[in-house]
Amino acid sequence: MEPSLTPGSVWALWHAMRDKGPLVQCITNLVSMDLMANTLLAAGASPAMAHALDEVEDFVGIADALLINISNLSSDWNAAKKLAAQKAVALGKPWVLDPVGCGATPYRTQMCLALLQLRPTVVRGNASEILALAGAAGSAVRGVDSTAESHEALDAAKALARRCSCIVAVSGATDLVTDGTRVAGVSNGVPLLTRVTATGCSLTALIAAFLAVAPKGGELEATAAALAVFGLAGETSLAAAPRPGPGSLRVGLLDALHIMGEAEVLAGVRVRVMEG
Amino acid sequence: MEPSLTPGSVWALWHAMRDKGPLVQCITNLVSMDLMANTLLAAGASPAMAHALDEVEDFVGIADALLINISNLSSDWNAAKKLAAQKAVALGKPWVLDPVGCGATPYRTQMCLALLQLRPTVVRGNASEILALAGAAGSAVRGVDSTAESHEALDAAKALARRCSCIVAVSGATDLVTDGTRVAGVSNGVPLLTRVTATGCSLTALIAAFLAVAPKGGELEATAAALAVFGLAGETSLAAAPRPGPGSLRVGLLDALHIMGEAEVLAGVRVRVMEG
């Protein structure tokens, strides 16, 4: 079946992912572990937060997909990330790179570039991170929060996708996903998600879960589907929240991912092919 | 007083634990720290997440009980776990082993076996972990989630308990607790707890808190009591949740542990002696 990007195709992937319950290995920063593992569990996947040098490759062997977030930069972890990425590529398993804070410090940027060379299936960042990663001059990255809008990073994302033969996703008010030629847009989500730590990191892990069930050649669509489902969960969470704050939003996000059914997906996801 | 296992004895232990507020030292994996510390605090105990090599033994000296979860496998942490376990045994303080993901990788299994030799008071795992730990051939462990039912692991649990002279608890739809001869069953809990990360880890820490007030020879009963109280908190949380999802369940679990009183315990815990 040809990959497509419609509410119906998002639902089909979401259903397939929950049916399979893929094991997603996560090598991530310390602050995101709790929400990331809970996001995967709520969505029906199975997280494995396994990064120890002595077992990291064995774990890739039993995992269905791999998430690498660069933002725990200790030397042991950096070595584990490289081993895991290499093993995933060797085994033909999808892996996703989250270049958190790329551009904020020279060391961080260097680590992102080193991992980029290990052929991720998908790279997901905010506009500033993608701009910095693509080497777009003049990008001002401040901390790990984005200072640019996603559309400003589209040209950089396309160039990056072509150079690395991967999918690049840029989070923002409208999320953009590109393989260098085609561009998909996702308009789900609420601004308050940026006031909850680790939502971007957790979203990237959900992309890995979707990739575990994506057909070959359907990585762009699977990435967009994960973005849409996660954003929609944010919307329904905020609508149901007793108080419109980030504490309630975070709790409800997990509830919404767990509960989200076909009718909600079909009525709520806003995805479209913008180019190609 | 002879240890017994009834709703009344569970309440007596729960009340004694909250009255004492034991200091429970936890050496655990990174993803479970937040929920584990909050579980102990909600239950009335005092957590100390202390694992640094230079102070780990000193902390055992002031702690009332010790929890060791094997699942942060860096070399520093592995050394700290061994020092802490040895110190606990030397001081006659109870310690509990959580063999997370035992069987998933050879390295992980090896680390579990090394700690098992340091004479834990209680071992708590899911069926797959206990099967793997007991060396039961044919156990298929997938990630850190259980693929076997608890009753399948009962024979393995009994053999393990006899070989190591410890209590072994197997979590599942019905939790089983054995000293190798006697078997207790606990039927509290809700399946959705498996969709919240670190609930198993946190439960094991609560066992340590109960052991801090258990009479000598009453370790089996104290372990079963902790399982019952934790499971009951899950039930009351889900019943009171605004939406039946894992986000609300987790929040309500902590509320329920904090609030749980005598009437609720007497009416809600489902414990029984199955053998012996």
Add this chain to the structure above:
Amino acid sequence: MEPSLTPGSVWALWHAMRDKGPLVQCITNLVSMDLMANTLLAAGASPAMAHALDEVEDFVGIADALLINISNLSSDWNAAKKLAAQKAVALGKPWVLDPVGCGATPYRTQMCLALLQLRPTVVRGNASEILALAGAAGSAVRGVDSTAESHEALDAAKALARRCSCIVAVSGATDLVTDGTRVAGVSNGVPLLTRVTATGCSLTALIAAFLAVAPKGGELEATAAALAVFGLAGETSLAAAPRPGPGSLRVGLLDALHIMGEAEVLAGVRVRVMEG
């Protein structure tokens, strides 16, 4: 403008902090990361949980304030804390020390003293920690929870503030803040906050955020303002909680910080100058 301490001045600082959205670099223990980052985000600041040796000084260069919590005691982290503190002082940026569990073990006390020599702007601890840090003989510190009341530590806090030329804040039923001569009191907060892990740690990070907008010479007032706002958020959270437990309190705390407006601050904060 002369620094002052009234509900109106607390509101002015709170408003200025949210308007600026300062980047607060946090080097903290593992169990507090999630709540700390979410506290800063809910309050309108931007957290950076950056501690890697290879970038920690670069991050101080882009941060507006720095929080150092001593309680991850691995050698890499200890070195990073020292580098970060030295860099903050060199750049004239405020930094706050949280001496968690000072006195519990000799190693921990030694690490606190080493950091104290690096000239923190503010030190925030509970009474036992401040007593231990000040070298007040006879202080019994049990784990990381306080066994003394804040007023018992006032003399020790004053002496410490004078010796180190810093602000010292002692948390308790009434929080006390002193520069060695003047003393401010804050009476916001609820006892149940002590049943949620990392609330003290997160409060200290919020002090750093306030310092980022405090006028020179207004550090005492900014510290008291942060204590008042955090305590008030706890009060409004508990009042609005569906069940009066620590799970709901934690969720609502973040909602309350995000939502808290001028009328609430003016009506709710309880601050006063007690001496000087």
